Amino acid sequence: MTSCFFCQNLLSDYIEKLLPKGRVTEIKSHIEECVKCRKNHDELVAVDKLLTKMPLKNVSHDFALRVVEASEGNERGRWASWKGVAIGASFLFVLLMGGAIVSFSPDTFPWLARFVPFATEEESFVRYYPLYHQAEGILDAQASMIEMRDAFSGSLWEEGGLSPEEFERVFQLKAAKEEEEIVK
Amino acid sequence: MAQSAKTESVPELRELVKENDRRVFSFISYLVFDPEAAEVAVLNSFSEFGKFYRRSVASRRTQYDSDQLRIRLFQLVWKEAKSLSGAPVPLSLGRDTRLLNEATTDVLAKSPDAEALDERTVERITDRVRTLDFDFRAPLVLRDILKFSDEEATRILGIRWGVYRHRLNRARLDLVDCLRGRVSSVSSLRPASELSL
Numbered sequence: 001m002t003s004c005f006f007c008q009n010l011l012s013d014y015i016e017k018l019l020p021k022g023r024v025t026e027i028k029s030h031i032e033e034c035v036k037c038r039k040n041h042d043e044l045v046a047v048d049k050l051l052t053k054m055p056l057k058n059v060s061h062d063f064a065l066r067v068v069e070a071s072e073g074n075e076r077g078r079w080a081s082w083k084g085v086a087i088g089a090s091f092l093f094v095l096l097m098g099g100a101i102v103s104f105s106p107d108t109f110p111w112l113a114r115f116v117p118f119a120t121e122e123e124s125f126v127r128y129y130p131l132y133h134q135a136e137g138i139l140d141a142q143a144s145m146i147e148m149r150d151a152f153s154g155s156l157w158e159e160g161g162l163s164p165e166e167f168e169r170v171f172q173l174k175a176a177k178e179e180e181e182i183v184k
Numbered sequence: 185m186a187q188s189a190k191t192e193s194v195p196e197l198r199e200l201v202k203e204n205d206r207r208v209f210s211f212i213s214y215l216v217f218d219p220e221a222a223e224v225a226v227l228n229s230f231s232e233f234g235k236f237y238r239r240s241v242a243s244r245r246t247q248y249d250s251d252q253l254r255i256r257l258f259q260l261v262w263k264e265a266k267s268l269s270g271a272p273v274p275l276s277l278g279r280d281t282r283l284l285n286e287a288t289t290d291v292l293a294k295s296p297d298a299e300a301l302d303e304r305t306v307e308r309i310t311d312r313v314r315t316l317d318f319d320f321r322a323p324l325v326l327r328d329i330l331k332f333s334d335e336e337a338t339r340i341l342g343i344r345w346g347v348y349r350h351r352l353n354r355a356r357l358d359l360v361d362c363l364r365g366r367v368s369s370v371s372s373l374r375p376a377s378e379l380s381l
Contacts, residue, residue: 012353043360050363051328053301054309057210063223064205070227071201071234 002030007037011044148174195250197237201230204254207330208261214313214325215265225268229261236260251336258332258340262322312362316355323348324355 007030013019014027031038059067101108126133148170209226216222236256240248248256301309313321313329326337338348 008357009350009353012356013349018349040357040360043364044356047356047360047363048328050301050309051324052331054306054329055301056206056330057213059206059209063209064202066227067205067230068198068201071197071230071237073231073234073238 002026004030004034004037007031007034008040011037011041015041015044015048145170195253197234200237200250200253200257201233203250204257205230208257211258211261211325211330212265214310214321214329215318216268217314221268225261225264229257229264232260232264233257255336255339258326259342262340262342265322309363313359315362316358320351320355320358323352324359327352328356 007027010019010023010027014024017024019027031041132139205226208229209222212222212225212229213219216225233256237253240246313324316324322341323337326332326340327334332340334345334348337352338345341348343351
């Protein structure tokens with residue numbers, strides 16, 4: 001016993017004679033019995049006839065020429081050329097944005113920031129000695145101390161640093177000098 | 185000598201293009217509703233086909249006859265049409281959900297016995313074919329309108345035989361409903377602006 005659903009699914013195959021003999025007999029007997037499926041069958045046959053009469057779309061002479069040119073590689077579709085422009089523009093945009101990010105915030109990509117030249121000496125100092133960033137006061141004090149120390153003895157580095165007594169003496173001298181200047 | 189014989193057996197690109205441009209344009213017009221987008225898709229497909237043709241002639245490894253080249257061309261067209269399905273609304277793929285003119289007119293009753301279809305009927309049928317689902321419409325257009333064989337259609341669409349036959353049958357049954365004017369599922373669709381939510 002064939003159902004209408006089953007029959008409808010096989011109607012096209014039945015019309016085009018693609019079904020095996022046993023199945024053809026089943027569908028045929030169902031169509032004879034069922035009014036709805038018979039109607040569907042007749043309508044499908046009519047639609048098939050109708051569609052075979054559908055003409056192809058006409059192509060204008062100009063468009064046909066453009067098609068030939070496109071196939072021969074002389075013309076790319078408008079979309080394709082826009083695509084190229086869009087890709088180029090987006091590449092440029094990414095490049096510019098990347099450059100801006102690296103320039104304004106070197107910490108984001110430190111490995112990339114190495115390749116970007118810095119304008120001032122201070123900036124490059126910060127780059128190479130990031131831990132000394134904003135420690136200018138301390139560094140100045142240390143530098144001046146070393147300067148004063150050098151006047152009295154050998155290099156600070158050779159001796160391995162100031163002893164507490166030396167440190168006190170140096171800074172007392174400095175303070176005394178300042179007092180003298182103030183008095184003058 | 186052997187080389188020249190081989191070159192002769194490969195059909196000329198220009199001939200192939202001239203033979204198939206109308207069919208390709210018809211196929212695309214059923215799939216893509218926007219005429220401008222359809223033209224671009226046709227040009228892109230032929231451009232890709234030209235590249236494929238030149239590559240295959242240059243490589244000399246595989247030799248294609250005109251039928252195989254035609255199938256390859258339609259494969260590229262189908263690929264191009266599918267690639268447009270991700271595009272926004274103006275290219276309007278999928279179903280054409282615009283309201284049909286004279287949606288309840290029974291086109292089928294008037295025309296099957298006529299020798300040739302008049303322009304108005306062709307227009308009506310085209311509109312109604314376009315209301316079918318995108319994946320169901322393609323087998324119908326290839327098989328019934330462009331008259332490809334089943335094997336060729338399955339190769340073009342890259343689907344298996346059973347899937348292809350099922351889609352073709354469903355498309356025909358849906359089209360029958362649509363042509364008879366029993367298009368409740370499609371004609372009842374209204375633009376979102378008209379819906380009262």
